[in-house]
Amino acid sequence: MSIPDALSELGTMLGDRLSRSKSDLDTHGRNEAHFPAMPPDAVAYPDTTEEVSQIVRTCATHGCPVVGWGAGTSLEGHALALRGGLTVDFSRMDRVLAVHHEDMDAVVQPGLTREALNRELRATGLFFPVDPGANASLGGMAATRASGTTAVRYGTMRDNVLGLEVVLADGRVIRTGTRARKSSAGYDLTALFVGAEGTLGLITELTLKLRGQPEAISAGVCAFDAIGPAVETVIATIQMGIPMARIEFVDAATAAAFNAYAGAEMPECPHLMVEFHGSPAGVAEQAETFGALVEEMGGKGFEWSTRAEERTALWTMRHNAYYACLAARPGALGLVTDMCVPISRLAEAVEETRADIARASIPGPILGHVGDGNFHAILLVEPGNAAELDEAKALAHRMVERALRLGGTVTGEHGVGMGKLGYMEAEHGAGWDVMGEVKRALDPAGLMNPGKMVRGN
Amino acid sequence: MSIPDALSELGTMLGDRLSRSKSDLDTHGRNEAHFPAMPPDAVAYPDTTEEVSQIVRTCATHGCPVVGWGAGTSLEGHALALRGGLTVDFSRMDRVLAVHHEDMDAVVQPGLTREALNRELRATGLFFPVDPGANASLGGMAATRASGTTAVRYGTMRDNVLGLEVVLADGRVIRTGTRARKSSAGYDLTALFVGAEGTLGLITELTLKLRGQPEAISAGVCAFDAIGPAVETVIATIQMGIPMARIEFVDAATAAAFNAYAGAEMPECPHLMVEFHGSPAGVAEQAETFGALVEEMGGKGFEWSTRAEERTALWTMRHNAYYACLAARPGALGLVTDMCVPISRLAEAVEETRADIARASIPGPILGHVGDGNFHAILLVEPGNAAELDEAKALAHRMVERALRLGGTVTGEHGVGMGKLGYMEAEHGAGWDVMGEVKRALDPAGLMNPGKMVRGN
The missing domain is CATH 3.30.70.2190 (Alpha-Beta Plaits)
Incomplete structure (x- = not known):
């Protein structure tokens, strides 16, 4: 029972679709934020749900960690291989499987990006509205409960995923939801996997709500x-x-x-x-x-x-x-915060944050999705300047405390990943223990994106 | 360890707010559908979350089943005390705790009805939009993921609950969600409890989204x-x-x-x-x-x-x-079905259902929330006529099969309760097992609304 045993078996199964090349490991160990690189031991490129199921089953047998990978645009280091193991890259599972025009939904694979989906939809009069800015994969957007500029009108991924196909930690494949617009048939498993950041299973198919292109x-x-x-x-x-x-x-x-x-x-x-x-x-x-x-x-x-x-x-x-903010301080790295509060507290949240940044030695432009009470400061630090990074982290820490004090959440749309794990107890109290109980029920060995989301994982 | 021990302890705690009167037991053993009466052994009327927590803790200690009760308007026998035990009636916890005008939300207790909330909101320019017809309690509406005529515009309870306070099976009290409009901070526990029908815990407080009264x-x-x-x-x-x-x-x-x-x-x-x-x-x-x-x-x-x-x-x-449909066959009982399909299949679903009812000996007017693909047949049977009840059940069974065949759900808005439990495996497959795993993680003794929702509960 070891990672090498798992990879040897997976190599036989996947051939050259199991990669251990340095460049592949490096690419999948990087992140868009300030977290240090954490490469996996190998990267798998499955073609089908059945393959994903076999991969996860093999990893379960050998105790090998499994991390999902979409487009790598996460800002909280969600896909870093904290304990090594296998990264499952969904880039080959990137097809639109069906567009149901009358029902205004689409069935897609997780590696498809939102821009690619909207290109395919252009002639249909329909579009997929969730827009986090980055050209993220739809599987990644679901896994992190992404939102962005249009959430005030069209909602977040929570509101726009009708159903999922998920490979569980033991390799079982389940379907959640239906193509009906609503259901009251039991626990909302779709909502449980949306935002679970790959810690309960891997999303292998999504059914998404579409909207009519506005006249x-x-x-x-x-x-x-x-x-x-x-x-x-x-x-x-x-x-x-x-x-x-x-x-x-x-x-x-x-x-x-x-x-x-x-x-x-x-x-x-x-x-x-x-x-x-x-x-x-x-x-x-x-x-x-x-x-x-x-x-x-x-x-x-x-x-x-x-x-x-x-x-x-x-x-x-x-x-x-x-990029405009980055260019305001040439060569700088951006540490992007993500606080979200009830809108009645938003002015005060932004003002306090602005004043706090004004007292610091680093610049930090503020912008956000004001209709949702969600805003970001882009804290600009000089690469390699530890004092500045510490200063940025301290500012970010105070933003999180401010969000909680004002009745908000530590992350409106960027997710937990590496950056917000330390605040889960402060936000959820005993609810965080419940998340751990759900995690242990569905992934008792703790192999799905280990080290993330719950206590002691 | 027994129900009588639990009730004796609860009697000491609650005084005359623990009732064992025949009329109380009868009232809480009845349902608005065709299921036989199943009274609990006692009814508790808590005043506070702390009392609910103590009640549930006492029941856990003595192995006494716990069933929540709102307004008793469920159409699927959700609140029937299948294994006896204690019914927790929330009618004394019926206050509006806060209305946040700028944030357009309200914090309410679970026994408050939707009509009472909207009466209190009338002068504020705000309203709560979910309208299942019956004047249900908001706790019950959340527990059953209710919707109704306005869901096509405003969504179901899934979309209109921002956060909950829940008493878990072991008496712990947790809070889910925040008053921020969105969050990506971990598993969506709010969505897990909305629609869980009291099988994972009792809802003791709700934070609800409000809307502006239309101009x-x-x-x-x-x-x-x-x-x-x-x-x-x-x-x-x-x-x-x-x-x-x-x-x-x-x-x-x-x-x-x-x-x-x-x-x-x-x-x-x-x-x-x-x-x-x-x-x-x-x-x-x-x-x-x-x-x-x-x-x-x-x-x-x-x-x-x-x-x-x-x-x-x-x-x-x-x-x-x-009532109009009931009056069309004086003295009749109504068996109300609840199928929901992708809208592209709705015409065919209604036509097949109408033809099926036309071949039966009982009348069954059809009506529904067509924007969601959701419709009901009100099957009118003579009370005590077993042959007619069987015929109605057979029609309802074929409607469920039709819903699944057309890619829909066995219940759009009425919930699982007693009536749809037998179809959970057909709709969810291995996903139903996952629901059971979540249930056992959060309620290992199986005391929260036992006999409902999951296999072997």
Whole structure:
């Protein structure tokens, strides 16, 4: 019973689809965050669910850890092979298996990326709305309960996965959910595996809700003197039932970064960037109502447009915010935080965070999905500068404490991974023990993404 | 270790809030469906979470089964005390603990009914949207993952519970979720307890999402020659992104029942009843667009109105559909089925069901939440007529088989309870075993609502 025994058996099964090349191990040991590299002992590239089941069964027999890998875009080191073992890379399982036009759903493999899915859907009039920015794999997005700019309208992965096929820790294959839009037939296993970060099983197929491509889209941007009135505008918009498709906040530092990186000409103050989806008359009415609110709250310069090129420029700039912020300090690494609070506490959460960063020696632009009470600071540290990294970690730690104090969560959308494990007890109390009990029931040997999610795993 | 020992200890703790009166036992042994009465040995009326915790702990010590009770409106015998023991009646825990206006959420106790909550919210401009028809308790609605006429717009209880407080089988009290709108911090325990039907713990507090009361509402009704074009109209409406707040189907037999019971003057053919929520201009546009679609699909007589009295008349009639159908066969009992399929298969599901009922000797009007692919037949049987009850059960059994064959679920919104337990394996396969593993992890002694939900419980 050992990792080498497992890999030897898997080599026979998979041939050159089991890789132990240094470059493969390096690639799968890296992460987009600041965590040290932790490569696995081998990488498997399965083609089918049956193969994944055989792989996991073999690993179970030999006590070999199993870590799932989608596109590697996680910001919390979810897929690091903390105890070595096998990384299962789903890049060969990347097909759209079915699109059900009338039912507005699609059945896909986990290695498919969200952009590839939307390319395939373009001619159907449908789209998959969850947009975390990165071109993540859909299996990874489900495993980490991803969301992003459109969650305020369309929800997170929790709301957009109808069903899953999962390979359990002992190799059993189960299906959760159905293609019916709702069900009350027992425990919600779909919701249990969405966000479980590969610690309960590997997702091998997803049934996703699709939406109709909006007939019309309007978008615009406006400026505020302070975060308070910007957030008040968002609260009023939500309470009026205006269905925003996106509502993004950027602070003065981010606006400055946009100006420098993308040649924007934004005043260096807080902004809201909004988008509305609907009928031509609907999106016009929504934009006008929003514009009136902005004016009432003292916001400035709101202009909206339904022209695709202006909208594309706006959201391209927003999607490149991470790179714009990085460019604000050439050569810097970004430590990205992810706090989410009840919206009534959002202004205070952002203000406190901004003041805290202002006292530090490193820059940290703030931006976020303000309609959900979710925002990020991109803390910019010099590579190899341990003092700065410590300072960034201390700021991030205080953001987490602030989120909990204000009734929020330690991670709105980036997940637990390596970075938030230490805060699970603070957020969940005895609920964290319950997570451990569920984990031990489904993975008694603790081989699925070990070292993550639960206590003593 | 026995039920009497538990009750003796609980009597000391609760005084006259532990009842063993025949009328109390009878009330809590009854159900709204056709299942035989199964009274508990006693009924507890706790006032606080701490008391619920002590009660459950005492029951655990003595091996006494524990069944939760909200308003007793379940249609699947969820709260029947199959193994005797203690029923915990939450009617004294019925307060609104907090309404957070800016965050649009409310914290409530489980015994509060949805109508009582909405009465308390009336002046706030907010409302709680989930509407299963019956004035159910919110704890019961969460425990059974209830939905109803508005789920097509606002979702089910799965989508509207932000967090819970739960007393576990060993008396521990946990909190799931936060008041933040989203989180990716670990397993989704909220979703695990919503729909668990009291088999994993007792819900003692809920944090619920609220919505803004719509500025304007339009509603209307229209007739079709057949179910096919009615369903095609619904599919087209959804694909166009028209945000229906309600879209209900009633068949010819239900229309006839409305005519007889409520003095409606509906042609005896399939109908759609719709409602739109939004701005005055928005609901007018939505109703007009829908009306044009109806005409295109060959539907007739669509007129819409924003007047409250007409709308109230329409939905009162719909909410009384069960009684209207019962009145169509005076003295009859109703056996209510609950199938839900992908909407592309809905027309065929309804047509097959209608034809099957037409071949039977008992009447069975059909109606449902067509936007979700969910519909009910109300099978009308003479009380005490065993042959008719058998016929109704056989029809219901074939509906379940039909739902599974068409890719749907055995219960869209009524839950598992007594009636659907026998179909869990057929729907979930090995996933049902996983439910059992979760159950045994959280309730190893099998005392929480025993005999329900999982195999061999």
